[in-house]
Amino acid sequence: MSRIHATGLIFDVDGTLAQSVEFFYEIALEVLALAGIPPVPRDRVYELMRRGVENPLVQLFPPGYPNPADRIKRITDSRMDAWLRRYHEETQAVPGSLELLHHLHQHGFQLGIATSSGRALPFLDTWGVRHLFNGIVGREDVTHRKPHPEPVLKCLEHLQLTPHQAVYIGDSPIDIQAGKAAGVATVGVLTGTSTDAVMRQEQADYILPSIAELPRLLAT
Numbered sequence: 001m002s003r004i005h006a007t008g009l010i011f012d013v014d015g016t017l018a019q020s021v022e023f024f025y026e027i028a029l030e031v032l033a034l035a036g037i038p039p040v041p042r043d044r045v046y047e048l049m050r051r052g053v054e055n056p057l058v059q060l061f062p063p064g065y066p067n068p069a070d071r072i073k074r075i076t077d078s079r080m081d082a083w084l085r086r087y088h089e090e091t092q093a094v095p096g097s098l099e100l101l102h103h104l105h106q107h108g109f110q111l112g113i114a115t116s117s118g119r120a121l122p123f124l125d126t127w128g129v130r131h132l133f134n135g136i137v138g139r140e141d142v143t144h145r146k147p148h149p150e151p152v153l154k155c156l157e158h159l160q161l162t163p164h165q166a167v168y169i170g171d172s173p174i175d176i177q178a179g180k181a182a183g184v185a186t187v188g189v190l191t192g193t194s195t196d197a198v199m200r201q202e203q204a205d206y207i208l209p210s211i212a213e214l215p216r217l218l219a220t
Contacts, residue, residue, distance in 0.1 A: 031075050093127050152168050163184045167187055171191060
C-alpha cells in the first residue's frame with residue numbers, strides 16, 4: 001500500500017472521531033415513536049446519513065402521513081435541548097482516536113475538522129484535544145454543506161495549506177465526495193455509517209477499519 005505524503009489531516013467528526021452515529025439512530029427511532037410510526041432498520045437511517053439528504057427524518061415517514069414536516073418540527077422543538085445535552089455530554093471518542101491525535105500533533109501534522117455538526121463540539125474539551133486542532137469548520141461556517149467541498153476548502157484556509165498537502169478522513173460517501181471535490185486525498189473509515197463496499201464504490205483513496213490505523217499510511 002502506498003503511503004500518504006501530507007502535512008495536514010482534516011477529520012470528519014461523527015462516525016470518524018466520535019462514536020455518535022448510533023445516537024442519531026436512537027433520535028430517529030424516538031421521533032418515529034412519538035409520531036406513532038413503527039421503527040425502521042438501522043441501515044435505513046445510516047443510508048440517509050451517508051447521502052446527506054435534506055430533511056432525512058421526513059424520508060422515514062410512510063406515504064400518506066399528514067404533514068410529516070410539521071409533526072417532526074413539533075417533536076424536535078420539544079426534544080432538541082435534551083438531545084443536544086446528551087450529544088455534548090455523553091459522546092465518546094472512537095477507540096484509539098485520542099491517542100492518534102496526540103501522536104499526530106507531536107509529529108508535526110497540522111490537524112483540522114470539517115463537520116456538518118455545529119462547531120462547538122464540547123466533547124473535544126472533555127476529551128482534552130481541542131487545542132490540537134489548527135482549524136475547526138462547522139455547519140455555521142459555510143454556505144454549502146458536504147458533499148460540497150466548501151467545508152474542506154475552508155479548513156484548508158485555516159491550516160494555510162494547499163489541497164495536495166492534505167487528506168480528508170471520514171466515514172461516509174459525502175465525506176469522500178467533498179474531499180475529492182476539494183482536491184485532497186481521501187481516507188474512508190468503517191467506524192460510522194458505511195461499509196467497505198460503500199467506500200469502495202465511492203473510490204476512496206484509502207479505506208481503514210478506524211482512524212487508529214492511520215499512522216501506517218502516513219509517510220513521516
